[in-house]
Amino acid sequence: MMKALVLDEYGLKYKVNAPTPKMGAEDVLVRVEAVGICGTDIAIIKHTLEAPLPIIPGHEIAGIIEKVGAAVPSDIGALVGKRVTMEINTRICGTCFYCKSGMPTQCINRKALGIDINGGMAEFVTIHHSLIHLVPPKLTPEEATLIEPLAAALQTFEMMPIQDGDRSVVLIGDGKLALLILGVLVAFKKGFGESPFRGEIMMVGHHESKLEIARMLGADMTLNSSVLPERKLLKKVFAFTGEQGADVTIEATGNPRALNQAILITRARGNIGLKSTHGVSVPFNLTLAVVKELTLYTSRCGPFEKAIRLIQEIQEPFLKHLISGVYPLSKGKEAFKDLEYRRDALKYVLKP
Ligand SMILES: [Zn+2]
Numbered sequence: 174m175m176k177a178l179v180l181d182e183y184g185l186k187y188k189v190n191a192p193t194p195k196m197g198a199e200d201v202l203v204r205v206e207a208v209g210i211c212g213t214d215i216a217i218i219k220h221t222l223e224a225p226l227p228i229i230p231g232h233e234i235a236g237i238i239e240k241v242g243a244a245v246p247s248d249i250g251a252l253v254g255k256r257v258t259m260e261i262n263t264r265i266c267g268t269c270f271y272c273k274s275g276m277p278t279q280c281i282n283r284k285a286l287g288i289d290i291n292g293g294m295a296e297f298v299t300i301h302h303s304l305i306h307l308v309p310p311k312l313t314p315e316e317a318t319l320i321e322p323l324a325a326a327l328q329t330f331e332m333m334p335i336q337d338g339d340r341s342v343v344l345i346g347d348g349k350l351a352l353l354i355l356g357v358l359v360a361f362k363k364g365f366g367e368s369p370f371r372g373e374i375m376m377v378g379h380h381e382s383k384l385e386i387a388r389m390l391g392a393d394m395t396l397n398s399s400v401l402p403e404r405k406l407l408k409k410v411f412a413f414t415g416e417q418g419a420d421v422t423i424e425a426t427g428n429p430r431a432l433n434q435a436i437l438i439t440r441a442r443g444n445i446g447l448k449s450t451h452g453v454s455v456p457f458n459l460t461l462a463v464v465k466e467l468t469l470y471t472s473r474c475g476p477f478e479k480a481i482r483l484i485q486e487i488q489e490p491f492l493k494h495l496i497s498g499v500y501p502l503s504k505g506k507e508a509f510k511d512l513e514y515r516r517d518a519l520k521y522v523l524k525p
């Protein structure tokens with residue numbers, strides 16, 4: 174038996190007698206130290222994203238390897254007692270088109286942790302040994318829960334690499350993901366991953382407290398769209414980008430209306446990276462996008478190895494600035510409720 178947050182048709186409940194997960198021969202059992210609350214978890218709890226019930230949510234997990242199955246390779250077996258995080262796409266088949274083409278995160282048989290199968294809002298979670306990653310010692314368990322979303326932030330540029338001539342990037346949004354993408358861009362400017370990017374970064378957001386964090390993390394300019402009429406905002410963006418518009422715009426607001434704003438502020442033949450997964454259909458000015466010959470990129474889950482390398486290479490441990498609440502798992506319900514009302518909140522972390 175273990176403690177866990179369990180979602181059933183009646184809502185989210187803290188249980189002290191949830192069954193401890195069964196471990197397969199190739200699995201490792203991880204004692205969860207910290208688990209982040211993601212927008213996806215909120216969507217599952219609000220039933221706007223379908224999940225099989227009952228389910229234990231949570232996929233941004235840091236914990237200690239407690240034990241390993243009989244068929245786990247000895248180099249992984251040697252990691253018992255070490256802090257790890259884990260990938261979200263589990264039960265990768267290895268035989269489908271995507272697996273064979275080097276795109277395992279798109280495997281048609283994958284099961285997403287905490288979405289399709291039980292996740293980490295619990296004392297223990299089991300996972301296939303190939304999906305764990307050692308956490309760099311400089312990270313706390315709370316910070317380590319941000320490795321998964323940091324990998325998703327990096328994926329923006331796996332799909333849409335920054336080009337040599339790109340001088341300006343405008344990030345629309347000031348939430349967790351937008352700030353993680355900002356952290357990646359700042360690392361690129363310092364040469365991470367042999368990126369050619371040396372341009373300027375602007376963040377357009379709604380919350381002064383989050384924009385302040387953005388400036389601290391290295392944004393060259395921030396605009397608060399809640400106090401600027403759209404016409405003035407566009408004028409400022411164009412002034413920032415040498416009057417032609419942004420070479421690259423990244424839309425990470427979670428707001429369906431932001432796509433049109435992205436199309437307006439991007440220069441002709443520029444790129445737009447889309448990260449919002451708000452789940453609603455979006456009408457947008459396709460004609461303007463066609464006339465400007467824009468390219469729209471999308472991206473989802475990203476490379477953990479690269480995210481961990483980024484953490485190891487940068488001096489400033491910027492992840493700590495993104496954590497705005499730590500709750501015991503037993504207060505998980507309160508954490509979800511609080512998160513709904515605190516507009517300035519970034520990442521909330523639960524600790525079993
Ligand atoms: Zn997530």
Ligand SMILES: [Zn+2]
Nearest residue numbers: 266269272280
């Ligand atoms: Zn597959």
